[in-house]
Amino acid sequence: MRLAARGLRLLGSVVVGTVTALLDLVFVLVALPFASRPGVRAAARRLAALEIRRLGLDLDLAGRADGGELHYLAARAPVGVLGGVIVALLGCGTGVAAVLTWSWSKGLPVDGMLPSLPLVAYFGLAGLVLLFLDLSGLVGVDALERRLAVRMLAPDPTEALRRRIIELTESRAGVLAAVDSERRRIERDLHDGLQQRLVALSMLAGRARRGRTELLEQVHEQAQQALTELREVAWRVYPSGLDSLGLADALAGVAERAGVPVEVSCELTARPPAAVETVAYFVASEAVTNADKHSGATLVTLEVRAEGTMVVVRVRDDGVGGADATGGGLSGLARRVAALDGRCTVTSPPGGPTTIVAELPCG
Numbered sequence: 001m002r003l004a005a006r007g008l009r010l011l012g013s014v015v016v017g018t019v020t021a022l023l024d025l026v027f028v029l030v031a032l033p034f035a036s037r038p039g040v041r042a043a044a045r046r047l048a049a050l051e052i053r054r055l056g057l058d059l060d061l062a063g064r065a066d067g068g069e070l071h072y073l074a075a076r077a078p079v080g081v082l083g084g085v086i087v088a089l090l091g092c093g094t095g096v097a098a099v100l101t102w103s104w105s106k107g108l109p110v111d112g113m114l115p116s117l118p119l120v121a122y123f124g125l126a127g128l129v130l131l132f133l134d135l136s137g138l139v140g141v142d143a144l145e146r147r148l149a150v151r152m153l154a155p156d157p158t159e160a161l162r163r164r165i166i167e168l169t170e171s172r173a174g175v176l177a178a179v180d181s182e183r184r185r186i187e188r189d190l191h192d193g194l195q196q197r198l199v200a201l202s203m204l205a206g207r208a209r210r211g212r213t214e215l216l217e218q219v220h221e222q223a224q225q226a227l228t229e230l231r232e233v234a235w236r237v238y239p240s241g242l243d244s245l246g247l248a249d250a251l252a253g254v255a256e257r258a259g260v261p262v263e264v265s266c267e268l269t270a271r272p273p274a275a276v277e278t279v280a281y282f283v284a285s286e287a288v289t290n291a292d293k294h295s296g297a298t299l300v301t302l303e304v305r306a307e308g309t310m311v312v313v314r315v316r317d318d319g320v321g322g323a324d325a326t327g328g329g330l331s332g333l334a335r336r337v338a339a340l341d342g343r344c345t346v347t348s349p350p351g352g353p354t355t356i357v358a359e360l361p362c363g
Helices: 002-034 038-055 068-105 117-153 157-209 213-237 241-245 247-257 274-295 328-338
Strands: 262-267 300-307 310-317 343-347 354-361
Touching (some): 002 038, 002 117, 038 068, 038 117, 241 247, 247 262, 247 274, 274 328, 274 354, 328 354
Antiparallel strands (some): 300 310, 343 354
16 A cells, blocks of 8 residues: 555656656746856746655755756656656556456457457566666656755755854854853852751751741741752752653642642653653743743643654643744743754744744654
């Protein structure tokens, strides 16, 4: 069944490619005298992008400035026409086979030929050979189109390496900035929160030692609050439960500590790598914290699921929206995700809802 579906998709791609090849050829002939104009280059890029989408290739044309798309359209036109010829031969063969089958099933002659065992065997064998050649031609045309697109539209290996170095350099700088920002945040929490509480606790304990036994209850309460804040800071540094309990239980802890109702759905068939699991946790935790503090939301939905080779974290709240993706917290999340070659998007129109989606590669 899958083989038949793939065959039909291949046939459809070649048929569409034949039509677009003719259109591309007309475009090239008309646009060739004006090839240097920006509008012509932009149109050629859009047509090339459509061909890339039809072939299911992952090629980025955004950074190209050499005008090679027009050359690609001119080069692929003969290949697309060849695909049309093969499809036409396949259609003719199928039609002849249908006529022979219908006529001989009724006992009628075709071109004076009545069915006989040697004749049926001869036409059957010839038909299978021609069908094999037609299908091989379709596969060959598709492979040739893919190779042509990669050869003419893919970036030069040196240029691709240069872009990758730039991406890694930016990612490294982003990670360093995120780590520094997180360190400053932890220091601020320790200084402004936990340290002040411990000072107050020490003063209460000193007063209680001087005979103010009624203060012991306050000492106990302050100690409990200090422990809670210390635990929060420790989980912000690294959630120890993530190693022992796994991502689902760690996210359940995020929901329990949140000041807003959080619905958690974690659908992973296998445990992701530790680095992916850690980033997924921090994305979810920071997004829930932001929703709790800034959005005025009454409900936060947290979903983690596997999509192909990606782990996708999606956090949605019903708050007022208007979140700034360039702000400290959200930009820090984007840098964490980028460090794993992932992608983080924030959608937060005024009035809400706010949706944060992080796509983390696992393969």
